[in-house]
Amino acid sequence: MIGVLGGTFDPIHDGHLAMAQFARSQLDLAKVLLIPAGFPWQREPRASAEDRLRMAELAIAQQPFIEVDAREVRRHTPTYTLDTLEELRASYGSDQSFCLILGSDAFFNLPTWKEWMRVLDLAHVAVLCRPGFDLPVEHFTPPLREAWNARQSSVSDLQNSLGGRMIRLEMPPVPISSTQIRHALAHSLPSLEGLLPPPVLNYIETHHLYRLP
Numbered sequence: 107m108i109g110v111l112g113g114t115f116d117p118i119h120d121g122h123l124a125m126a127q128f129a130r131s132q133l134d135l136a137k138v139l140l141i142p143a144g145f146p147w148q149r150e151p152r153a154s155a156e157d158r159l160r161m162a163e164l165a166i167a168q169q170p171f172i173e174v175d176a177r178e179v180r181r182h183t184p185t186y187t188l189d190t191l192e193e194l195r196a197s198y199g200s201d202q203s204f205c206l207i208l209g210s211d212a213f214f215n216l217p218t219w220k221e222w223m224r225v226l227d228l229a230h231v232a233v234l235c236r237p238g239f240d241l242p243v244e245h246f247t248p249p250l251r252e253a254w255n256a257r258q259s260s261v262s263d264l265q266n267s268l269g270g271r272m273i274r275l276e277m278p279p280v281p282i283s284s285t286q287i288r289h290a291l292a293h294s295l296p297s298l299e300g301l302l303p304p305p306v307l308n309y310i311e312t313h314h315l316y317r318l319p
Contacts, residue, residue, distance in 0.1 A: 107265060108198070109138035110229065111207040112178070112187060114284070115158050116151040117310060118142075118165045119302040121282035126172050128277045129207045129232055133261060138172045138207070141190060144179040148218070152288060153315050155179045164305040186220040191228040203268045204229040210241060217247050226253060226272075230264045234277045241274060291316040 109129050115122060118140075126138040142162050144155045151158060159179045166172040177193055178185045187206070194204060206229050208216075213233045216222050235241065243251055259271035282301050290298055291310060298307055310316060 107133060107135055107203045107205055107230070108194075109133065109135040109205050109207050109232075110141060110191070110194070111138055112141040112143060112190070114146055114149060114151045115140075115142045115162050116153050116284050117158065117287060117302060117306055117315070118162050119282050119284060119287055119306075120300065121280040123165060123169065123172070123303070124280045125207060125209070125234055125277070126169075129205070129234065129275070130171050132275050133205060133232060133264060133273075135171075135205065139175045139194075140166060140172055141175045141178055143185040144181055145184050147184040147186070157309075157313065157315060161306045161309055164309055165303045167305065188219070188221050188225050188228070191225060195228060201268070203264075205264060206231045208233055210235050210239065213241070214246070214250075217250050223249075223253070226257070227269055229269045230259075230267075230271045230273070231257075232264075233272065233274050235274055236279045237276045239276075288316045292318045 109126065111122070111126050113122065126140060129135060130138050140162055142155065142158045156179065159174070159176055162174045166174055178190060191204065208231060210233055213231065219225060233241065243254060246254060254272060257270060257272040259273055261273065264271045264273060287298060287301055
């Protein structure tokens, strides 16, 4: 099973890498594909697609089980997870299983995605939550609640099927956000040590990213 972790990564930080590493260890993933969104339709990144792709490549240079997949940046069209999963299946073959790695907020917004039920047919979904956090199922849209109740599964269920299963994983909290980092960079706040990989910080400083106009 291959993990799929998508996002704007604006910029990528240690929290993203922690999510990939945690999901890989808990689900025994062969690897995790880190996929920067090229032209995300729900938000507009501050950094260009090419800069975000390069920062992702720098961030995973010492991560042997994480690969950067550039297909969404190279597509030059709005980014939809459905299209990416269909391309991945075409690339890796129909017998390869995939698992989307999502935070709880992203999972809550799943029904806003393009043909989200089709997405569930193409991949499993692992929802990473902080310890003790119960997903607010009562606040899910009825279709998401129905899907969650019907598709919850164990790790072995995910490993023995190609898609359509869901699982909740408790992950130690990593209190880092891209918003926090962009704010610190824009206002020249002190040390960002421990928030993002040094090569990424060096790239940001060299290319003057996230500075106020």
